[in-house]
Amino acid sequence: MNDRAADTRSVVVEREFPYPPEKLWRALTQPHLIEEWLMKNDFVPVVGHRFNLRGDWGGVLDCEVLEVEPHKTLSYTWNFAHDDAAYNLQSVVTFTLTPTHTGTHLRVEQKGFRPDQKQAYGGAHAGWRQFLEKLDQVVARAE
Amino acid sequence: MSKAHDVLFRTLADPTRRAIFERLCREGEKTVGDLTARAGVSQPVVSKHLGILKRAGLVRDRHEGRQTHYSPQLKALAPLIDWTSQMTGFWEDRFDRLENLLKRMDQ
Numbered sequence: 001m002n003d004r005a006a007d008t009r010s011v012v013v014e015r016e017f018p019y020p021p022e023k024l025w026r027a028l029t030q031p032h033l034i035e036e037w038l039m040k041n042d043f044v045p046v047v048g049h050r051f052n053l054r055g056d057w058g059g060v061l062d063c064e065v066l067e068v069e070p071h072k073t074l075s076y077t078w079n080f081a082h083d084d085a086a087y088n089l090q091s092v093v094t095f096t097l098t099p100t101h102t103g104t105h106l107r108v109e110q111k112g113f114r115p116d117q118k119q120a121y122g123g124a125h126a127g128w129r130q131f132l133e134k135l136d137q138v139v140a141r142a143e
Numbered sequence: 144m145s146k147a148h149d150v151l152f153r154t155l156a157d158p159t160r161r162a163i164f165e166r167l168c169r170e171g172e173k174t175v176g177d178l179t180a181r182a183g184v185s186q187p188v189v190s191k192h193l194g195i196l197k198r199a200g201l202v203r204d205r206h207e208g209r210q211t212h213y214s215p216q217l218k219a220l221a222p223l224i225d226w227t228s229q230m231t232g233f234w235e236d237r238f239d240r241l242e243n244l245l246k247r248m249d250q
Contacts, residue, residue: 013231
């Protein structure tokens with residue numbers, strides 16, 4: 001199957017926060033706040049604005065703002081260029097905020113990876129930790 | 144499954160070898176002597192395992208005087224990590240941080 005849609009996979013993570021959408025929106029769109037939970041950046045909430053996210057592992061992601069609907073939707077590209085094709089990553093990240101009785105439901109979807117994409121450099125930290133935890137379990141069972 | 148996967152799985156399938164690699168990941172650079180002290184096998188056996196780990200790209204050696212120091216190469220594990228679980232873990236981790244940040248923000 002070479003269907004393009006079939007090659008696209010996505011990751012969805014959702015969580016409910018006990019705060020109004022306006023507060024989450026600030027954390028998602030103000031550079032000094034983005035830095036505190038995501039990465040260093042020069043983000044501006046304007047469609048077409050190009051910016052970088054700089055990870056503490058040294059990687060730099062190339063991003064472009066695609067959609068800004070205050071307090072509701074924020075979307076930007078999340079691309080990582082690397083000489084080694086196995087590390088290349090082209091994706092779009094979309095945050096969707098939905099008000100609830102007790103706060104805000106936040107959903108992040110990341111999709112559009114290359115078909116040969118086996119890993120995402122942007123998630124290196126969490127990935128290694130998970131892998132080592134698994135390795136730890138395997139070793140514990142082997143002992 | 145790719146050849147790179149085969150080599151990594153074969154290399155990490157041996158429990159003694161995996162324990163050596165895991166200890167390097169956990170504690171950082173070590174000499175053969177350091178590793179032998181707790182491996183439960185002889186020094187030549189540890190050396191043999193380190194050679195196999197090195198050929199798989201999982202460890203790197205550094206010579207200093209008469210000692211050889213071995214360190215783990217986490218990059219070599221990259222082909223084994225599926226990006227979907229990796230990014231899911233990444234966003235879960237970032238949402239934890241976001242939650243902490245929101246607690247500290249006023250309004």
